Amino acid sequence: MNRIDSAFQQIKERGEKALIAYLMAGDPTLEDTEAYVQQLADAGADIIELGVPFSDPIADGPVIQQAAERALRSGTSLKKILATVRSLRTKTQIPLVLMAYYNSIFRYGEAAFCLDAVVAGVDGLASRAASSTMCR
Amino acid sequence: MMQLPDARGRFGAFGGRYVPETLIPALDELAREYEKARRDPKFKAELDSYLRQYVGRPTPLYYAERLTKKLGGARIYLKREDFCHTGAHKINNTIGQGLLTRRMGKQRVIAETGAGQHGVAVATVAALFGLQCEVYMGTEDMERQALNVFRMRLLGTTVTAVHAGSRTLKDAISEAMRDWTTNVRTTHYILGSVLGAHPYPMMIRDFQSVIGRETRKQILQAEGRLPDYLVACVGGGSNSIGMFTAFLKDKKVKMVGVEAGGLGIESGKHAARFATGSVGVLHGTMTYLLQDDDGQIQLTHSVSAGLDYAAVGPEHAFYKEAERISYTSATDEEAMAAFDLLCRTEGLMPALESAHAVAHVMKLAPKLTRSQVIVVNLSGRGDKDVNQVARIKGVNL
Numbered sequence A: 001m002n003r004i005d006s007a008f009q010q011i012k013e014r015g016e017k018a019l020i021a022y023l024m025a026g027d028p029t030l031e032d033t034e035a036y037v038q039q040l041a042d043a044g045a046d047i048i049e050l051g052v053p054f055s056d057p058i059a060d061g062p063v064i065q066q067a068a069e070r071a072l073r074s075g076t077s078l079k080k081i082l083a084t085v086r087s088l089r090t091k092t093q094i095p096l097v098l099m100a101y102y103n104s105i106f107r108y109g110e111a112a113f114c115l116d117a118v119v120a121g122v123d124g125l126a127s128r129a130a131s132s133t134m135c136r
Numbered sequence B: 001m002m003q004l005p006d007a008r009g010r011f012g013a014f015g016g017r018y019v020p021e022t023l024i025p026a027l028d029e030l031a032r033e034y035e036k037a038r039r040d041p042k043f044k045a046e047l048d049s050y051l052r053q054y055v056g057r058p059t060p061l062y063y064a065e066r067l068t069k070k071l072g073g074a075r076i077y078l079k080r081e082d083f084c085h086t087g088a089h090k091i092n093n094t095i096g097q098g099l100l101t102r103r104m105g106k107q108r109v110i111a112e113t114g115a116g117q118h119g120v121a122v123a124t125v126a127a128l129f130g131l132q133c134e135v136y137m138g139t140e141d142m143e144r145q146a147l148n149v150f151r152m153r154l155l156g157t158t159v160t161a162v163h164a165g166s167r168t169l170k171d172a173i174s175e176a177m178r179d180w181t182t183n184v185r186t187t188h189y190i191l192g193s194v195l196g197a198h199p200y201p202m203m204i205r206d207f208q209s210v211i212g213r214e215t216r217k218q219i220l221q222a223e224g225r226l227p228d229y230l231v232a233c234v235g236g237g238s239n240s241i242g243m244f245t246a247f248l249k250d251k252k253v254k255m256v257g258v259e260a261g262g263l264g265i266e267s268g269k270h271a272a273r274f275a276t277g278s279v280g281v282l283h284g285t286m287t288y289l290l291q292d293d294d295g296q297i298q299l300t301h302s303v304s305a306g307l308d309y310a311a312v313g314p315e316h317a318f319y320k321e322a323e324r325i326s327y328t329s330a331t332d333e334e335a336m337a338a339f340d341l342l343c344r345t346e347g348l349m350p351a352l353e354s355a356h357a358v359a360h361v362m363k364l365a366p367k368l369t370r371s372q373v374i375v376v377n378l379s380g381r382g383d384k385d386v387n388q389v390a391r392i393k394g395v396n397l
């Protein structure tokens, strides 16, 4: 069973509701993100969504747009985010879901991204305006 | 020739619909209503009547004799979209979308604007049809186009400043899309160029294609033949595709789209998507963009706010790759020289956007002969740019 399904199953068995936390990856740096993920996992988050910063986030409000701007200023890229996930996987098994705008994935290459994300230990992708068949 | 776009809104590899799920029903509704309207003789009659009596169509095709003599080559005609009510071609589209808004029973319209020309055209139509109107505009553009901001307010529109990102057109579009996502039930988003998700690029092209249909008739009347070249500036690409569409099947008619070369292609400060751009997705459509290796959208620069945008309409991307339309750019400096030339030789003050098209004609015409014909789309008049021109010339008004 994948990490997301097993997380939900355990939550259900405990009769609880899931707590899903969101972080903009790389805000203010990816080292910080790595620390925050562990802290959130330790504090009881069930799933963590990692935002992939995009310059023109039409589906987000000003708070996330500003977080993305800070992340981009520190040089965050999709490639570096996947490296951070790889490093996190030596420390925590909390389910990680990437939230990305399609252009980031399109530029990376859909097939290459799907492969690299799975290998790095990403559990899911919520993409803004992608085709629904990606990474199947 | 095949009908473009296809049922999924694709122009070959380009176009489509890359938007948040919440907007899909609204896009479907719009596509449906537009399809119905297009087949409805009543809608066509209504649109034609407004275009004639309110916009002032048909606009003249003017033989620019002094400009022709001065450049000493091809005969140059100007399609006078600067005659349109509100001063630019933008109103051809906003009248159409305004009528559609009424048909959909929506009470509120929103829009983005760069140069302010589209914003003014939307504010005008909102007043005409009694619709509530909010226009988003980057603060950088509000400064460059202060006159148009005031014009919109006089027309009863709320102009909302956008402080995010580069504070120009792309940020205004993002903000308008956010508003639309929230208020989609009551609100129609009147996009201003052949951009965005399907059906916008198709619908806006159709509304603007009146330019080319008139031009074709007029040049046949004036010259007894088709032109050798059509030249138009390309921001999102609506005035250019509007002029080109009626000639696409005429293989002998060459078409040139002129992008904003800004401070020069080498400087990196420009908006010439076909010069250094690559394929990507922005604001709902797949097309040529100015972006970095990670797909982050780059900042653009142009002296003209209306050309200062990182993406080009998807249909242009298609015709670029099909090699049916060729694309070039004119720098800020070249556009300014064209602005001056047209003022002094013809007594016509072009919009700085349109001046980019004239700048290309200054290079092209002398290489051709008197027996050849160029038609340039004079997409708008330059009154809105007078403050900006004064600033550039170092004149304190």
Ligand SMILES: Cc1ncc(COP(=O)(O)O)c(C=O)c1O
Residues within 6 Å of the ligand: B088, B089, B090, B114, B115, B116, B117, B118, B192, B193, B194, B233, B234, B235, B236, B237, B238, B239, B240, B305, B306, B307, B351, B353, B354, B379, B380, B381
């Ligand atoms: C006068 C004028 N021409 C051209 C443009 C560029 O838009 P498009 O390429 O859609 O015609 C604008 C945009 O604001 C404009 O105001």
